[in-house]
Amino acid sequence: MNHLSRQQVFALIDGQLDDAEERTCNAHLAGCARCRNEVALQRSLDTAVENLPLERTSSWFTERTMNRILRAGKQSLSYRILQHVGSAVAMVAVLVVLGYILSSPSELLVGNDDSASSSLFSSWKTFYNNVSAAVSQNATRLNNVFAGQTATPVTKIIATTLLVLVVLAGLDRYVFRKVVRMKI
Amino acid sequence: MANPDYETIQRILAGEKRAYAELIDRHKDRAMTLALRMLKNREDAEEALQDAFVRAFNALSRFEWKSSFFTWFYRIVYNVCATVLSRRGDESFSSVDDDEGVTGELPSLDKLPDTDYEGLEFRRIVQREIDRLPPVYASVLTLFLIQDLSYDEIVEATGLPLGTVKVRLFRARGMLRDAVIGALDEGSQQSSQRKVALKP
Ligand SMILES: [Zn+2]
Numbered sequence: 001m002n003h004l005s006r007q008q009v010f011a012l013i014d015g016q017l018d019d020a021e022e023r024t025c026n027a028h029l030a031g032c033a034r035c036r037n038e039v040a041l042q043r044s045l046d047t048a049v050e051n052l053p054l055e056r057t058s059s060w061f062t063e064r065t066m067n068r069i070l071r072a073g074k075q076s077l078s079y080r081i082l083q084h085v086g087s088a089v090a091m092v093a094v095l096v097v098l099g100y101i102l103s104s105p106s107e108l109l110v111g112n113d114d115s116a117s118s119s120l121f122s123s124w125k126t127f128y129n130n131v132s133a134a135v136s137q138n139a140t141r142l143n144n145v146f147a148g149q150t151a152t153p154v155t156k157i158i159a160t161t162l163l164v165l166v167v168l169a170g171l172d173r174y175v176f177r178k179v180v181r182m183k184i
Numbered sequence: 185m186a187n188p189d190y191e192t193i194q195r196i197l198a199g200e201k202r203a204y205a206e207l208i209d210r211h212k213d214r215a216m217t218l219a220l221r222m223l224k225n226r227e228d229a230e231e232a233l234q235d236a237f238v239r240a241f242n243a244l245s246r247f248e249w250k251s252s253f254f255t256w257f258y259r260i261v262y263n264v265c266a267t268v269l270s271r272r273g274d275e276s277f278s279s280v281d282d283d284e285g286v287t288g289e290l291p292s293l294d295k296l297p298d299t300d301y302e303g304l305e306f307r308r309i310v311q312r313e314i315d316r317l318p319p320v321y322a323s324v325l326t327l328f329l330i331q332d333l334s335y336d337e338i339v340e341a342t343g344l345p346l347g348t349v350k351v352r353l354f355r356a357r358g359m360l361r362d363a364v365i366g367a368l369d370e371g372s373q374q375s376s377q378r379k380v381a382l383k384p
Contacts, residue, residue, distance in 0.1 A: 037296045044301035048310040049329045054213040
């Protein structure tokens with residue numbers, strides 16, 4: 001018999017030969033060092049490849065993949081609205097506190113009478129008053145457009161709320177998120 | 185059923201989405217090994233693997249247990265990596281001639297290279313040469329030896345016909361063998377030259 005072919009070597013190692021073929025191969029191997037070497041080498045190679053360490057993903061791989069999966073599942077409108085409620089509440093709170101301070105500086109800023117800061121506050125107060133006047137005016141206009149003859153204090157509150165929400169959404173979309181992304 | 189993947193997948197399908205992390209942890213390193221052997225670049229491999237996990241998650245309800253989860257999942261990894269390779273313009277992967285004769289004579293091996301076949305140096309050479317194998321061969325060899333898949337499972341995981349799997353596997357092992365023998369010969373020549381040079 002000739003030396004074992006490559007196919008025979010692999011088939012022998014993988015146990016893919018039928019009994020007759022295997023007997024013939026083994027009989028040859030018993031008398032041929034070259035083919036014994038070949039089989040031994042191939043076995044060592046297979047073992048070496050099997051025992052190579054597995055490649056590792058970076059440590060945050062699972063977390064990042066899960067985030068991607070879970071985020072993709074939550075793109076519903078209600079989720080997106082909820083995402084913005086937090087920043088809207090924060091902005092309303094800031095505006096209310098600022099408005100309260102600026103509308104009653106005499107009570108809160110007693111003893112803090114230097115002219116630079118009081119002029120700063122008065123200009124802030126003017127600005128705040130102008131803004132609230134503008135909101136109120138536009139809310140009235142909105143109220144008249146939608147409610148017309150049936151306009152009541154309740155519809156005026158609804159119109160004001162709507163207007164404020166639109167302004168907040170705009171601020172959130174174009175200012176707040178950009179500031180957050182800047183990672184101050 | 186004693187299959188941990190089966191139990192995990194039932195929980196995910198029942199709405200416990202976070203249980204998918206267990207499946208990722210269980211299979212990511214083996215799958216990463218396959219992806220890296222194919223793409224040869226850690227960043228690309230990790231991105232492809234992430235894509236594959238997201239796709240598998242989205243298709244999980246359609247998985248019918250005709251094969252094991254990981255065989256099914258390897259097929260997704262294999263396909264994603266194949267797409268990356270073709271996007272790179274690597275045509276070696278899609279246009280392989282699997283009909284070419286494979287009855288190459290074995291180069292004579294009258295004497296085994298004098299090496300410690302369980303040693304670190306041998307393993308280092310094997311690792312280097314397997315990293316150098318073309319993706320088309322590295323992929324089947326990895327599935328066969330590292331993932332310990334049977335021929336039929338490799339057929340399942342690659343979508344290739346059985347004959348093609350056998351031919352590629354045969355070539356992959358032959359190429360690796362020749363490359364490793366070449367590296368060992370080179371190494372022994374260098375060391376014997378060094379010994380000659382050291383003689384007074
Ligand atoms: Zn022989």
